[in-house]
Amino acid sequence: MSKDLLFEIGLEEVPARFMRAAIAQLEDRIVKWLDASRIAYGQVQAYATPRRLAIMIQNVAEKQEDVEEEVKGPSRKIALDDSGNWSKAALGFARSQGVQPDQFTFKELNGVEYIYATKSSKGVDTFSVIGEGLLSVLHAMTFPKFMRWASYDFKFVRPIRWIVALFGADVIDLEVTGVKAGNVTRGHRFLGSEVLVSEPSVYVDVLRAQHVIADIQEREQMIVSQIEALASEKNWNIAIKEDLLEEVLFLVETPTVLFGTFDSSFLNIPQEVLITSMREHQRYFPVLDQEGQLLPYFVTVRNGGSDSLDVIAKGNEKVLRARLSDAKFFYEEDQKLEIKxxxxxxxxxxxxxxxxxxxxxxxxxxxxxxxxxxxxxxxxxxxxxxxxxxxxxxxxxxxxxxxxxxxxxxxxxxxxxxxxxxxxxxxxxxxxxxxxxxxxxxxxxxxxxxxxxxxxxxxxxxxxxxxxxxxxxxxxxxxxxxxxxxxxxxxxxxxxxxxxxxxxxxxxxxxxxxxxxxxxxxxxxxxxxxxxxxxxxxxxxxTVRYDVVDAVIASGFDDISAIVPKGEALMKAVLSGDEFKTTVESFNRVGNLAAKASNASVHAELFTEEGERQLFDAWNQTNAAYRDALAKHNAAEALSVASAWKPAITAFFDSVMVMAEDEAVRANRLALLAAIDQDLKGFADFSKLVG
Incomplete structure (x- = not known):
């Protein structure tokens, strides 16, 4: 059996910049508490307005899950004394797990026998523990800034004024700072009133009737759609800046978009000044024409219905006029200041x-x-x-x-x-x-x-x-x-x-x-x-995988213009399939042996095998082109040139004994591999690729 859970914290108006993180934190903490408490649940929905944080969770189990777990104790050798009786270690383990020694079982692990205790825990009713759980969540909440009120030690983002805590139709026993949880929420501060929430499923509709749009996405869509409708009607381009939209979203409970105007003489001020003044001081959306030039209008969002919008607009116009007059004064005064x-x-x-x-x-x-x-x-x-x-x-x-x-x-x-x-x-x-x-x-x-x-x-x-x-x-x-x-x-x-x-x-x-x-x-x-x-x-x-990042970074990143093309080219090659994987394997074979080389240069006259001559020729004839491609940041071309060395590398390892008995021959072969490896390391450390 299951019931829906509703937990609403009613607050004084919370700063808009705190809201998104606050509701995410509340949801996360409640969900983690349910998980830790072995309480099953269904879909989780978060709601938030300037005056409330709320979480509704569907199908919360009415009882914790029963749990049975097996706990490993000391080994048989330690658990039993020479007489076959339980040792102090075994008896202490029994006490710590709340079981009797005769309940122990023996199991072998990696060739050693250990005693095991099986613990069973019956789940309790969710309703009996959920109040304490929600209270612990409240106490654990953190915010950029806290408040204390009255004589309480408890601190929160803003004073708590009401709490709704329902498990189905039942009120959860919960109290904080003298506020006892109930089933009564509050509507819009001016347009709504207190209202009963009979069960969690009616929460959104009950608030809607009290002029509160609790759903964050719905409220945002209302703002955006009203702005877009106004823009279409007036043939305006209303600039919706995301951070401003986010702030306005958490300033209102019932959004109604309206517009006002200001004296066109203010347009003599740079429009960036006017736009900043409107956005930062008044939370207004600026209005532009289709060419991106500012028009003498503004758009704002009222926290309420559509009654008397003309009066609201005039009030906003009066406030904006004062703001823009200040900006005009600042601008004109600044003209008097010489740069020196x-x-x-x-x-x-x-x-x-x-x-x-x-x-x-x-x-x-x-x-x-x-x-x-x-x-x-x-x-x-x-x-x-x-x-x-x-x-x-x-x-x-x-x-x-x-x-x-x-x-x-x-x-x-x-x-x-x-x-x-x-x-x-x-x-x-x-x-x-x-x-x-x-x-x-x-x-x-x-x-x-x-x-x-x-x-x-x-x-x-x-x-x-x-x-x-x-x-x-x-x-x-x-x-x-x-x-x-x-x-x-x-x-x-x-x-x-x-x-x-x-x-x-x-x-x-x-x-x-x-x-x-x-x-x-x-x-x-x-x-x-x-x-x-x-x-x-x-x-x-x-843009590229972590191992590709490590590989190209290892070649050096001093030249920023070179590192990005190398990362992109290598990523494309890695994704191309098994053929490049075998190429990387051949490069890594070169690198592994190159580490044994001294600083000696390559001497063609010391070659004794056809395989080493062919590898030298394949590399020597194209390494200039390879380095030129790298210098010109043509990473794809450089990688293509290097990849063409693979057949000669493969043939070399198939036919040539690198660690020859003749010291000079051995050193020369290692020097050849080191020279090739040095070129390859100029592109990437291919050994860092994981596949």
Missing amino acids: DALSKLESIVFQEELGTVGDKVRRIRKIADSLAAKLQVSAETAQSVSRSADICKFDLVTLMVGEFPELQGVMGEDYARKAGEKEEVAKAVFEHYQPRFAGDQSPASLVGAIVSAADKMDTIVGCFSINIIPTGSQDPYALRRQAAGIVQILLDHQLPLTLSDVFSAALEVHAQMNLLKRADAEVRKDLQDFFALRVKKLLSE
């Missing part, structure tokens, strides 16, 4: 206590960027743009607009630089040097932006590593992992002829010149290698 004056203000902003001010950082970025530009041998004009972009890349940090909206750093810098008469590529680079800002973001489009971005990110990483701020676990206060991934992405997307070592050296030299290195150069460089290896592995693992 802004740069001087950077000298009073601390970047990091041991690494100096933002002004110090800008000077380092300039030196690193100049070094990278020189390494790339860019034109004099581009080099000049790199220097100027690096000089002014952070100036907008002191503007009023960025002070109000930090997420607009770079955006405002580009706009203000352009208005100040800077070259277009310089203004663009001020924005681009922050890219990629997050996983999935695009790299800087321009070479100037790419160089300054890499310089900025590498300066931060080297600076932090030099003073022992290295990410551990989840701790990464300076987002060094993201910045390292950004550098890898830039080198890859732009196919820059720079190695990671080049970028490391440029930053390390600058930090050394400024006496900022608190650790030895070699020590920092080693940590950088290990740190970037993980970023490269993560990049490769998005």
Whole structure:
């Protein structure tokens, strides 16, 4: 027999950003408790609104499963004394398992006899234990921030105001912070009222009648479909940003979409400013035309029905007008600030206590960027743009607009630089040097932006590593992992002829010149290698198998532009079938014996067997083409050339005794294998492939 289970925690409004993780955690903890308690159950459904977290589980067994388990004890030799009586060890084992010694059985395991105790446990009624279980779940919940209320020691994300706990139609005995579980829930704060839930199956419909859409997906679909209908009706393009949709979703219980307008004179402000103000301050969805230009409208979601929407719209318009007026003031005031004056203000902003001010950082970025530009041998004009972009890349940090909206750093810098008469590529680079800002973001489009971005990110990483701020676990206060991934992405997307070592050296030299290195150069460089290896592995693992990642990483990852094509080519070959598997086996045979070779070079005059001559010729005639293909990042071609050596390798091992008695002949054969293996290792360590 089974019944449905409903557990609802009624709360004061929970911050939207906490909701998704909170309901997932509640579901996970309840399910794990049921599993641990040997209580069978069916489908699990989670519900959440700003004022409630709820889990409904169908077909929960009314009784725990009976369990019978066999526990291994000491060996017969230890369990019985010389007289054949139970030893103290055996009697202690019996007590610990709650059985009598005469219930022991003997079983052989790996040639040794042991005593075994069979324990039986009868399942109890679910209703008698589930209250305690749910209470333990509540106490185990964790949140980014907790609250305590009244005089209770118990803490939770927000004060608990009601609890619904039903097993079928029966109320579960449960109480926390003076709130006793019952079968009465609460509807919409203003449109609904308290209402009886007679059994779990009616929960969703009961709340719907009280103007609460408990189902998260249903509520989201209502918001999206209403926005799409409005966009179609008005011929608008309403930008639905996922994080904003997620936030709005957990701000409302009954969503109703409406729109308002604002004075078109505000459109003279860059639309990124208006969009940010609407999204961040008001949780509004901006309205664009079909060309992506902002229109003087906004869309918002009301927590309620469709009554008096015109009044709601006017209220929102009034609030937005004040917000946009502030933005307009900030924007106009910022125009009065000259770039040179802004740069001087950077000298009073601390970047990091041991690494100096933002002004110090800008000077380092300039030196690193100049070094990278020189390494790339860019034109004099581009080099000049790199220097100027690096000089002014952070100036907008002191503007009023960025002070109000930090997420607009770079955006405002580009706009203000352009208005100040800077070259277009310089203004663009001020924005681009922050890219990629997050996983999935695009790299800087321009070479100037790419160089300054890499310089900025590498300066931060080297600076932090030099003073022992290295990410551990989840701790990464300076987002060094993201910045390292950004550098890898830039080198890859732009196919820059720079190695990671080049970028490391440029930053390390600058930090050394400024006496900022608190650790030895070699020590920092080693940590950088290990740190970037993980970023490269993560990049490769998005498209290729883990063993393929390990194989190509083992060949070196300094040249980012080469490592990805190698991973893709090798993955394709691995998936091609058994033919390549035998090729890998032949490569590994070469590698196994190559390890025995000295550093001696290959001497063709020492060949005595046709098989070794053929292998030498097959390799010698094409290894230049192989290396050329690798140098040009044509990994598929390089692998094809190397694979063509397989017949000669096979014939060599079939007809030639590598470990010949003649020492010179033996050393020469090993040297040949070592030379081939060295070429192969330049592509990958094929021994790391698992099949």
